[in-house]
Each structure stands twice: as structure tokens, then as C-alpha cells.
Amino acid sequence: MVSKEQIMSSRERILSAIAGVPSESKKLPEIPAFRLAGDLEELFATAIMGNKGEVLSKEEFEKWLPTMHFSKVISLSNHFKTHSTHELPEDPHELEDLGLAILEGQLGVAENGAIWMEDSNLGLRALPFITEHLAIVLDRNKLVETMHQGYDLIGNASSGFGLFIAGPSKTADIEQSLVIGAHGAKSLRVVLI
Amino acid sequence: MSHPANATEFLKDQAKAKWHDETLWFVRDKRDRISKTIPEWETLRELASQIKDHVLANLGSYLEDFERNALKNGIHIHWATDAEEHNQHVLRILQEKNCKAIVKSKSILTEECHLNPYLEKHGIEVVDTDLGERIVQFLNQPPSHIVLPAIHLKKGEISDLFHEKLQTEKGNHDPTYLTQAARIHLREKFLGAKVAITGVNFGIAETGEFVVCTNEGNADMGVHLADVHIACMGIEKILPRRKDLGVFLRLLARSATGQPITNYNSHFRSPARGKEIHIILVDNGRTAQLAREKFKNSLKCIRCGACMNTCPIYRRSGGFSYGSTVPGPIGSILSPGLDMKKHSTLPFASTLCGSCSDVCPVKINIHEQLYEWRQEITKTHGEFGKGLSMKLASGIFKSPLAYKISGSLMRSALKTLPDSLIYHPLNTWGKSRNLPETPKETFQQWYQKNRS
Numbered sequence: 120m121v122s123k124e125q126i127m128s129s130r131e132r133i134l135s136a137i138a139g140v141p142s143e144s145k146k147l148p149e150i151p152a153f154r155l156a157g158d159l160e161e162l163f164a165t166a167i168m169g170n171k172g173e174v175l176s177k178e179e180f181e182k183w184l185p186t187m188h189f190s191k192v193i194s195l196s197n198h199f200k201t202h203s204t205h206e207l208p209e210d211p212h213e214l215e216d217l218g219l220a221i222l223e224g225q226l227g228v229a230e231n232g233a234i235w236m237e238d239s240n241l242g243l244r245a246l247p248f249i250t251e252h253l254a255i256v257l258d259r260n261k262l263v264e265t266m267h268q269g270y271d272l273i274g275n276a277s278s279g280f281g282l283f284i285a286g287p288s289k290t291a292d293i294e295q296s297l298v299i300g301a302h303g304a305k306s307l308r309v310v311l312i
Numbered sequence: 313m314s315h316p317a318n319a320t321e322f323l324k325d326q327a328k329a330k331w332h333d334e335t336l337w338f339v340r341d342k343r344d345r346i347s348k349t350i351p352e353w354e355t356l357r358e359l360a361s362q363i364k365d366h367v368l369a370n371l372g373s374y375l376e377d378f379e380r381n382a383l384k385n386g387i388h389i390h391w392a393t394d395a396e397e398h399n400q401h402v403l404r405i406l407q408e409k410n411c412k413a414i415v416k417s418k419s420i421l422t423e424e425c426h427l428n429p430y431l432e433k434h435g436i437e438v439v440d441t442d443l444g445e446r447i448v449q450f451l452n453q454p455p456s457h458i459v460l461p462a463i464h465l466k467k468g469e470i471s472d473l474f475h476e477k478l479q480t481e482k483g484n485h486d487p488t489y490l491t492q493a494a495r496i497h498l499r500e501k502f503l504g505a506k507v508a509i510t511g512v513n514f515g516i517a518e519t520g521e522f523v524v525c526t527n528e529g530n531a532d533m534g535v536h537l538a539d540v541h542i543a544c545m546g547i548e549k550i551l552p553r554r555k556d557l558g559v560f561l562r563l564l565a566r567s568a569t570g571q572p573i574t575n576y577n578s579h580f581r582s583p584a585r586g587k588e589i590h591i592i593l594v595d596n597g598r599t600a601q602l603a604r605e606k607f608k609n610s611l612k613c614i615r616c617g618a619c620m621n622t623c624p625i626y627r628r629s630g631g632f633s634y635g636s637t638v639p640g641p642i643g644s645i646l647s648p649g650l651d652m653k654k655h656s657t658l659p660f661a662s663t664l665c666g667s668c669s670d671v672c673p674v675k676i677n678i679h680e681q682l683y684e685w686r687q688e689i690t691k692t693h694g695e696f697g698k699g700l701s702m703k704l705a706s707g708i709f710k711s712p713l714a715y716k717i718s719g720s721l722m723r724s725a726l727k728t729l730p731d732s733l734i735y736h737p738l739n740t741w742g743k744s745r746n747l748p749e750t751p752k753e754t755f756q757q758w759y760q761k762n763r764s
Contacts, residue, residue, distance in 0.1 A: 129595075130391040133547065136599035137372040140608075145369040147552055148362045150559060153352050170575060211537055212503055230562075231572035244584055245536035248529045248576075266558040266573075275519055275554055279385075279582040283561070286575040288529040292444035292460065294467045295335055296487040301443055302495060302502070303529025303576070 152271075155264035159229040160311065163262050166232030170286030171299050172307035180254065180310045187252070189218035195242050196223045196256040198312055211245035220250035220304075224257040224284075227309070228269045233285040234309065235269060237278035244280050253287070253304035259311045314657040319629035328466065333627040335463065340621040342570025343671065350562070359559050361675035364612035367550050368602065374517040374550045375593065381520025385582040388590040395425035398594045402427060402509070402542060403434055405590055409540055411507045413437040415498075417524070417531035418445055419511030420458050420615055421544045421594060424637045427509075439501045441530040443494050450477050456631030458638060459568050459617035464630050498530070508534030512545035512591070513614070514560060517552050521581035522591065525564065525574040532578055540588045543580070547593050548611040560614065563673040567616040601649045606684045610645045612674040619668035619678055625661050634658055641668035645681040648689065656693060659685035719754060 127135070155162065164174040175183070177198070184202065193214075194203040199221045208214065222241065224234035234255055238244070247253050263269050273281070288303030299305060323329050347353045367374055379389050392398035398421075406414065414431070416422065416438055428438045428449075440449045444461035448454065450473055455461030462470070467485045474480040480493045510531045514523040522543055524531045535541040551557065565574045583589045602608050620626045620640030631639040636647035636655055644658035659682045662668075668678040753761075 128391070129393045129397060132393055133391055133593070133595045133599060134372050134375065136595070137375070137547075137602065140599070140603045142369040145362070145365040147366040148359055150359060150555060151352075151355075153356075166572060169572065215499075215503060233561075233573050233577065238584075243536070245533070248532045248536065266562050267555070270555045270558045273554075277519075277581065279580075279584060281579040281581070282532075283573065283577040284575065285573050285577075288527070289575060290443045290491060290528050291569075292442070292447065292462050293470055293487040293490055294465075295338070295460070295463075296467075298488050298491040300495065301491060301528035301530070302441065302498060302533045 150267060153265050153267055155230050157229075159262040159264065160259060162229040163227050163232060166228075166230065167286065167307070167309055170232050170307075171289055171297075172232065172286045172309060174309045174311060177310055177312060180308060183308070184219075187219070189252075191217050192219045192221070193217060193242075193246070193250075194221035195240065195246075196221045198223075198256050198310075199254075207242045207246075211243045211249065214243070214245060214249045217246075217250045219252045219254065220246050221254045221256065222247060224255045224261075224309075226261045226263055226269060226272055227257050228264075228266055228283070229262055230265045231285060232309075233266070233269070233283035235273055235281065235283055237276075237281045239278065241280070247282075247284060248288070248303040250304055252306045252308075253284075254308045254310060255284070256310045256312055315629070315633050315635070315661040316657065318633035318635060319625075319661075322630040322633055323628070329628060329630070331466070332464065332630060336621045336627045339460075339569060340618070340671070343567055343618055343621065344570075346566045346570045346572065350566070356559055356563055357673055357675050360563055360614075360673055361612065363551065363556050363559065364674050365609065367552065368548070368608060368611055371547065371550065371602065374552060375547060377517040378515050378520055378550055379593075381518065382591060383520070385520050386589075387520065387582065388588065390590060390592045392592055392594045392596070394596050395594075398425045398544065398592055398596065399427050399430040401590075401592050402544075403431060403436070405540065405542060406431070406436055406507055409507055411436070411540075413439070413501075413505055414507045414509055415439050415441050415501050415505040415534040415538070416509040417511065417526060417534055418442040418461070419509065419544050420638060421511055421546050421596075422509065423454060424596065425544075425594070427544075439498070439505075441498055441501065441534055442526070442528060443491060443530075446494060446498065447473065453632075454637065456639065457617060457620055458615050459620075464632065499533075502533045502537050505534060505538050507540040507542060508538035509542045509544060510535060512543050512549050513564070514551050514557060515545055515549045515591075516554050516557070517550055519554055519581060521554075521579050522549075523557060523561075523577060523579050525561070525577050527571075527575050529576050532576055535580075536584075539586075540590065541580070541583070542590045542592065544592050544594065547595055547598050548613075564614055564616055567618040567671065567673040597650045601646070604649065607645060607649060607681055609676055610642065610649075610678075610681060612676055613642050613646070614674060616673055618671040618673065622667045622671050624663060624665065624667075629661065634661065641678045641682065642672075642676070645676075645678060645685060648685050652689065652692065656689050659683075659689060 192204045227234045287307040288301045290301040390401045447462040456464040471485045478493045512522045565571045626640040636643045647655040662682045666679040
């Protein structure tokens with residue numbers, strides 16, 4: 120005879136094992152709105168610097184850009200439309216030789232420098248990772264204090280992909296020595312508008 | 313192999329062991345400093361603990377919510393009761409896609425399931441893309457730490473390894489140079505892989521999305537270039553609400569490495585056009601642990617590694633001494649649940665100082681559980697080793713006459729006992745311990761002479 124156990128799917132077996140565990144009711148706590156005192160722009164810039172990125176003004180960024188002589192730039196930011204040298208391709212593999220991506224962020228978190236972006240900001244999901252250098256344009260009025268205010272603002276809006284990006288790609292896997300540019304972007308510049 | 317035997321091996325290279333100890337303490341110190349900049353730090357830990365307690369008390373319904381919402385988002389869901397079934401799911405997806413080479417970012421779960429050797433046996437090339445994991449993969453080693461996989465290696469060793477595997481200059485130990493070489497090597501792998509595997513840091517029941525955190529960006533490089541993303545997720549990784557991430561992302565990186573947040577925190581909700589996302593929900597002993605009242609809350613762990621960095625034993629014995637996928641204090645309370653016999657020495661690899669519980673961001677009572685596991689293990693294995701001498705001692709203490717006789721016997725024995733017996737390799741007690749100087753008379757004799 121086949122036992123009930125054998126004909127159950129793995130899903131049913133896992134869920135029934137869980138159901139078999141007696142548990143007392145534990146309340147899901149509400150999360151208070153923890154605040155952060157201080158000048159948000161200053162806190163945000165300090166945090167980005169700590170993450171090995173940099174915060175610049177529009178003028179500073181425009182001064183820096185020509186010094187790099189990028190041969191391939193893709194800008195999805197309305198503030199820097201004219202700097203694009205190439206259109207966004209269909210296939211992200213064609214971005215392999217991309218020098219600079221200029222994208223727009225939705226909000227920045229002052230406590231840690233994290234910037235929220237979604238599919239609508241990215242064009243292709245691989246873009247902020249595969250590019251050699253990354254610039255994110257952010258409205259200085261879109262700075263919030265902590266991650267809690269960040270998630271309040273984002274809500275449950277449905278984007279297929281969203282991310283908090285807080286700095287360039289980095290690693291300390293060799294003897295704990297910090298190295299910038301492990302696999303993804305070798306630098307992050309945040310342009311506050 | 314037992315933990316003490318492995319630790320002895322690790323301690324043979326004293327200079328390296330000292331470096332290991334100091335480096336991890338430095339990471340612990342960074343965690344302390346950054347946590348003190350957050351006035352609500354303790355409240356956040358309490359919240360995280362309560363949220364996880366609530367999830368464990370309602371795990372079934374949250375898993376069903378998560379599954380329903382993920383399916384609605386166009387994600388494929390697979391369930392696996394054990395490691396074998398997990399590996400079979402992965403292999404089946406790879407075979408369906410006719411895929412022979414994959415890239416994988418850090419996932420402790422796939423280590424736990426021994427996915428790499430399984431796939432390699434079936435002719436699939438697996439490339440671990442986290443730099444530390446790639447290094448240990450080249451050496452055919454598992455990670456020695458869940459956050460810092462190659463912390464047991466010095467840059468000279470990595471330089472020699474890269475010279476052999478990646479043709480870097482001999483003798484060039486510069487971490488920037490070595491990382492750059494790995495970047496070039498791995499970029500080729502990213503561009504060529506059709507399927508990418510990641511772990512999961514958090515799964516959100518109300519949205520059906522999952523979050524993956526890295527500093528290197530290797531998880532994203534893999535999945536956004538591949539056609540298929542397989543995410544391997546332990547069933548305990550669930551959080552009820554998206555806003556709970558606010559609490560956990562504030563705690564995770566600060567506890568792990570002392571940084572305010574990981575540089576990439578990716579939220580995957582639905583696949584990009586023309587692509588696929590698969591989630592494998594894995595039990596592999598988790599429901600059994602859930603049923604152990606004393607040990608269930610070890611499932612709250614978010615794999616930050618803070619308990620390892622602070623542990624005086626871990627720092628001085630290295631990750632490999634534990635012989636389990638998750639080493640350190642948290643590994644020592646998780647692993648006996650998977651195989652008590654194999655991991656019977658781990659709960660003893662602790663001073664019970666409690667520092668692990670003090671730094672744990674989800675407030676797991678790690679040191680208390682270590683103590684509880686000792687009771688369980690002694691109950692099962694009590695007749696061996698130390699157990700015998702303890703039983704003997706208990707008999708002696710119960711009878712006053714036996715105590716008196718054995719006392720005078722011991723005093724003369726301790727004086728005449730040859731060192732070779734005390735420090736005999738079979739007597740584990742004698743290791744790192746010295747016998748006390750024996751007094752000339754008993755306390756009773758002394759009392760009668762001086763006070764009566």
C-alpha cells in the first residue's frame with residue numbers, strides 16, 4: 120500500500136510538516152517612523168563618500184565628463200540627454216564596452232546613501248552593473264532620512280525589478296583590502312539637481 | 313574529525329592564526345562603531361527578532377502567500393524537501409535549457425546542498441562569481457566564513473593561485489591587481505552564461521518578490537545577462553511586508569561588515585521580457601528544526617556572520633575547524649540539527665561567553681542554545697569520554713567515606729603522577745591545562761589545627 124506521505128507532493132509535505140508544529144501566536148510589530156536629525160544633503164553626501172562614491176553638482180559633472188574621453192555613453196536622464204553617443208541596444212551583451220551610463224534615481228536615503236531605481240529608470244536591468252562608470256542624477260528634494268521613509272515612499276508600487284544602489288562595485292575578499300571595481304561599475308557619481 | 317583536532321591543525325601556523333584573529337576582531341569592531349551611530353539600534357534588533365518570531369509562528373501561510381504572489385508575477389516556484397531534490401530541480405532546469413555552463417553568486421544554501429559537485433558530476437561547469445568564493449573554488453575548498461569566504465588565505469597564497477589559474481605575474485601580491493585579473497576572467501563567464509544562480513536574502517510574502525544583497529554586483533551581472541535566473545531560497549527567508557526590509561537592510565550590512573548598507577540591494581519581482589525566474593523553496597531540515605522548541609529560533613538567522621567575527625573560538629580556530637557549511641556559533645547550533653553525531657563536538661567549541669547572542673541582529677540566544685545542545689549530545693553520547701569520569705566523580709561525592717579516602721589518595725597521586733600520563737594524548741583534559749599544586753593536608757585537618 121502506498122502511504123499518504125509518498126503520494127504527497129514536496130510542497131504538501133513541507134506545508135504539512137509546518138502545520139504539525141504547535142505554535143503560539145506572535146504579533147507582527149508595527150515599525151515606528153525612525154527619524155534622522157541633520158542636514159539631509161550633507162548626510163547623504165557623507166554616506167555616499169563612505170561607500171566610495173562621490174556627490175557632485177551639475178556643473179562639476181559637466182566639467183569632469185569631457186576629461187574622460189568616453190567613446191560610448193548612454194544617458195537615460197533628461198538632464199543630460201545630449202551626452203548619449205549610442206542608443207540603448209536590445210541585447211545587454213552589447214553594453215560590454217560601455218564607458219558611462221547616466222541614469223535617474225527616484226529617491227536617496229540620507230542615512231546610508233542608497234538610491235532607489237526601477238525598470239523605468241534602467242532601460243536594461245544590466246545597465247548600471249555592466250557599465251564601466253555610473254552616474255545617477257537625483258533631485259535633491261527627493262532625499263529622505265532613513266530606509267523606513269524610503270520604503271514608505273516607494274510603497275508597494277509594482278516594478279519587475281527595483282534596486283537600492285549605494286556605491287560602486289567593491290570587494291575586500293583579498294586580505295580585507297578594499298578594492299573598487301570588482302565586477303560592476305568602477306565608480307559612482309551622484310549628480311544632485 | 314573533531315573541532316579540537318581541526319583547530320590544532322589551524323593553530324600550527326601561528327602568525328597566520330594571529331592575523332585571522334585580529335582581522336576578524338577588526339570587523340567586529342567596525343560593527344560596534346557603526347551600530348553605536350544608530351540611537352534605535354537595540355529597538356531595531358528587537359523589531360527584527362519579533363518580525364522573525366511572527367514569521368516562524370505563521371510560516372505556512374506566509375509561504376503560501378509568497379508562492380501565490382510570485383506565481384502571479386510570472387515566477388516559477390519549485391519545492392524541495394531536501395538537498396537532493398533541490399539539486400535535481402536545478403539540473404532539470406539546466407537540461408531543459410540545454411545549458412552546460414552557469415554562473416553562481418553567493419548562496420550558503422547551495423553550499424549546504426553540495427550543488428556544485430552534483431552539477432559537475434552531470435557535466436555542468438559551475439563558476440562561483442563572488443571573488444572570495446571564486447578563490448576558494450579554485451582551491452577546491454568550501455568557504456571558511458559565510459560573508460568573507462577566503463578569510464583564511466593570505467594575499468601571497470592568492471597571488472600564487474592566480475599566477476597558476478589566471479596567469480597573473482608571479483609574486484605580484486597587490487590586491488587591486490589581483491582583483492582586476494579576476495574581473496577580466498569573470499566578465500567572460502558572465503557574458504557567456506545562459507543561466508545564473510543566486511541565493512536569496514529575503515522573500516516578501518505580500519509582493520512575491522525577493523531581495524539579493526551584494527557589494528561586488530556579481531549577482532546582478534550574472535542574472536541580467538542570462539536568460540534564466542534560478543534563486544535558491546530556504547523556507548525561513550520570508551518576511552511579511554516590503555516595509556520590513558527597512559528594518560533588516562539597516563541591520564544586515566552593519567552587523568556583517570560595519571558598512572551602512574551593501575552597495576547593491578536588488579528586488580526581483582518579475583522576469584524581464586523574454587526571460588525566466590525560478591525560485592526553489594528548500595526545507596532540508598528546516599521544518600525539523602522548527603519542531604524543536606528549544607532550537608527553532610536559530611531559523612531567524614539572516615547570515616550576517618557577526619557571531620563568527622566576535623567569537624573567541626572561531627577567530628582562533630578558523631572556519632574549517634567546524635567541518636560544517638555554516639561555521640561559528642550559529643553553525644554550531646544549526647548543524648547538530650542536521651546530523652548530531654557528525655557535529656557532536658561543535659556545541660562544545662564555545663566558551664559560552666555570550667558575545668554571539670549580544671551581537672546577533674535578530675537576537676538569537678545562541679549561547680543558550682549551545683548549552684542546550686550540549687545537554688542533548690551528552691544524553692545521547694554520555695557513556696563516552698568525559699561522561700565516565702563524571703559518573704565516577706558523582707559516585708564519590710555521594711559517599712562521605714569514599715570522598716575522604718579518594719581525597720587522600722588523590723593528594724598523593726597528584727604528587728607522584730608522571731607528566732606523561734597527565735599530558736598523554738589520550739587525556740584531552742591535559743591539553744592546555746596544568747594540574748594544581750597539591751596541599752599538604754586536607755581542609756578538615758587544617759581547620760582542626762587552627763580553628764578548633
